Amino acid sequence: MKLADLPTPCAVMDLDVVERNIDRMSTRAEELGVRLRPHVKTHKIPFIGRMQTPGSFKGITVSTLAEARTFAEAGFTDITWALPLPLHRLREVVDLGAHIDLGVLVDNADTAARLAESGERLRVWMKLDCGNHRAGVDPTDPASIDLARVLYDAKNLDFQGTIAHAGHSYSTRGDPERLQRIAEEERDLCVDFANRCESRGVAFPHVSIGSTPTCAVIDQLEGVTEIRPGNYVFFDLFQQGLGVCGLDDIALTVISSVLGQHQGRMVLDAGALALSKDPGHEDGSFGRVRSVEGQDLPIELKQLSQEHGLAQGHLPGLDRVRILPNHSCLVAAMHPRIYGVRGDEVVGSWIPARGW
Amino acid sequence: MKLADLPTPCAVMDLDVVERNIDRMSTRAEELGVRLRPHVKTHKIPFIGRMQTPGSFKGITVSTLAEARTFAEAGFTDITWALPLPLHRLREVVDLGAHIDLGVLVDNADTAARLAESGERLRVWMKLDCGNHRAGVDPTDPASIDLARVLYDAKNLDFQGTIAHAGHSYSTRGDPERLQRIAEEERDLCVDFANRCESRGVAFPHVSIGSTPTCAVIDQLEGVTEIRPGNYVFFDLFQQGLGVCGLDDIALTVISSVLGQHQGRMVLDAGALALSKDPGHEDGSFGRVRSVEGQDLPIELKQLSQEHGLAQGHLPGLDRVRILPNHSCLVAAMHPRIYGVRGDEVVGSWIPARGW
Incomplete structure (x- = not known):
């Protein structure tokens, strides 16, 4: 099947580019002397997860228990659920944890x-707030050391150490020095x-630390043992705007069809459920529109x-376009099936895990 | 099962409220003397579609062929696909149209x-632009009459008439007179x-006309035969902001769990995949946070x-909240399952159609 034969709207991953992105991050982790525990929330597809973990360490990071179950079913045995554990889901964690090494965050x-x-x-990790101010304890608060001790001392808990995510690196567009500073703070804190x-x-x-932007710019990780970037598999306009990818x-x-053209406007069949309403860098655009072959088009x-x-x-005459998305993680999660292509050849399709 | 027992995040529909909303719109259509062809994209669940179409006319509107197939499979036989037909999907339309009355837009x-x-x-409908400036032909353009004639004259085409959707009614917050004017223009044009x-x-x-806001305010529909509101089943903060519902x-x-509270902030397990990133009225809020029992909480x-x-x-001590969403159509579409409740009792769950 050819790319041009796919029904629209559809999400397509270029496997040549996926492989190149994976190779680069794997090399980077090796050079930095840390293990790579990729965050699979970006694609939620075990096939891609296996491409990301070819070496001896097969650990991954997930954002939901649904992902954890799907990847466990597919043979992954070392999984970190990177969300502070909601206690009403403890029973499910214990059950799944009887079969694999499932780490949770506290x-x-x-x-x-x-x-x-x-x-x-x-298996527990202690979540640290390294300046992102979302989840995590304050590393400067003396009570945080007490919390670590509770986890460390409990005989039933297998304490893994600390985990952080510098999500505030996403707000550094146009300020590469700030991105660099955030990456260093994430590590140092x-x-x-x-x-x-x-x-x-x-x-x-x-x-354990890591977001795709901070992993892309940090040059020394002494004292760190693990990084957990996720978006690097696909990248998107957001990362490109940060200077992290081209x-x-x-x-x-x-891929979207052009449903009609009227008075300077063009109606596409890719809407909010195909592209998400993520505003990206809030420049008012929901993606970059190209020809299916990849040439930029004068379409906003x-x-x-x-x-x-x-x-x-x-x-006139344009019947299909290809849209680079603002945020690939949300796009992939909204599609029931992701098509894999090499050039203009469709080589397969995969079903992402879904729900929670 | 009780509401409090559901794993989070989850989407919950209050069936008492759904029934009340459905009754009101059905009564309205009856009073206005038009048939109601509800747009089921808001929920994508045949069970709700049947609640919406209790009378003799069982027609519905869908936004995707995937919805059309799901509802046809569930017994619906009169379906309008409210998107200008992309020609590469004609074969699928013909196949499905061999079994049901499937209308398409041109x-x-x-x-x-x-x-x-x-x-x-x-079965074809001619799509008219009544000021929304998305899809549709200009009713003031003489070529539009020629187009209608082509559809009317073609022996193989069962011409249904004209169809319009005043989506620009969604931009009338704080201006009920403009909403009223748009509703009248939609009808008059x-x-x-x-x-x-x-x-x-x-x-x-x-x-055929109709959006939930214009159907809510129009008081006379002479010359119109059909309305197609969809959102009224669930409503949301967007509609409430327009004054269309309470x-x-x-x-x-x-329903979301509170994963942790740190220094005046609260982390929830309802993120972009549970709530969508629809900014609603762009007041910077992704929903209105209440207790599970429905009391407003001082949480932004x-x-x-x-x-x-x-x-x-x-x-302190808060472990669950209930969030009124900005845009219920996108929220429902992103959940693999919607739970139905009456009061705090979970009475069932339903799986929305998905994809395209």
Whole structure:
């Protein structure tokens, strides 16, 4: 089957580009002397997860228990669920954890106490806030060392160390120095915290950090043992805007039909459910519109409703376009099937895990 | 099962509210003297589609062929696919149309000519632009009457008439007079166009209009035969902001766990894949946060990443919240399962159609 034969809208991953992106990040992890535990939320497809983990360490990171189950079913045995554990899902974690090594995140004393009391054998990571101010404990707060000790001391808990994610690296467009600074802080805050804990007798087997942007720019990771980038498999316009990849490194695109052209506007069948309403860098565009062959077109995609894309532009005879997305993770998650291509040849399709 | 037992994040529809919303719109259509062909894209669930079509007319509107197939499989036999037909999907339309009455939309001369030449027996609607400036032909353009004639004259085409959707009614927040004007224009432009065509010998069996906001405010529909609102089943904060419904009419909500609270912020497990990144009225909020029982809480949900919601607020001991969404159609489409509740009792769950 050829690319031109696919029904639209559809999501397509260029496997040559995927492989190149994977090779680069794997080489980077090797050079930095850390293991790579890729975050598979970007694609949710075991086939891609296997491409990302060819070496001896097969660990991955997931964003949902649904992903954990899908990847466990596909043979993955070392999985970190990178969300602070909601206690009502503990039973599910214990059940899945009976078959694989399933790590969970803790970032508060209540959960730590409940897990320690539960007597359940659990692999736990302590989530640290390295400036992102989403989840995680404050590494400068003395209570954080107490929390680490609770996890370390509990006989039923297999304490892995600390885990952090510098999501605020995504707000550094046009400021590469700030991105560099955030990457260094992510590393330094985690390593320093681990050292302070260790000097108080709380041993940290691992220090795990990483977002695609910080992993792309950091040049030295002494004290860190693991990185967890995810988006690098596909990249997207957001990463490109940060300077982390080029346009031709974007492996995931959406093919759309042109449904009609009227008075300088163009209606596409890729709408909010095919592209997501992620505003990317908020420049008012929901993607970069190219020909199916990859040439930029003078078309601006400025408005999305559920199943319509409304673009500005007029190119008589144009019946299909290819759209580079703002945020590939959301796009991939919304498609029931992702087609894999090499050049214009469709070589297969894969079904991402879904739900929670 | 109780609401409090559902794993989070999850989407929940209050069936008492759904029924009330459905009753109101059905009564409205009856009073206005038009048939109601509800747009099922809001929920994509045949069970709800049947609740919406209890009378003798069982017609529905869909946004994708995937919805059309799902609803045809469930017994619906009169379906309009409300997207200008992409010609590469004609074969699928013909196949499905062999089993049910499947109407398609045409808004350009190329497609009209191709359908007429195809010889295939097809039910067609002519899509009119009533000021929304997305798809559709200009009713003031004389060429539009020629297009109607092509569709009317073709022996293989079963011409249904004209169809329009005043999507620009969604931009009338704070301006109820403009909403009223748009609703009247939607009606007047379509009826006037149909009359002009009929005076030239092109008979229009139907004039179909409607969005939830315009159907809510219009008080007279002479010349119109059909309305196609969709969102009214669930409503959402967007509709509430337009004054079209109250907060307690919003039937679809998302239940989220509180994963942790740190320094005035709260991390939820409802992120972009549970709530969509639809900005709603762009007031910077991704939903209205309530207790599971429905009391407003002093929590502002200002940031979403893939699986995290980041809110401002601090309520020690809070472990679950209920979120009224900005845009219920996108929320429902992203959940693999929608739970139905009556009060705090879970009475079932349904799987929405998916893909294209």
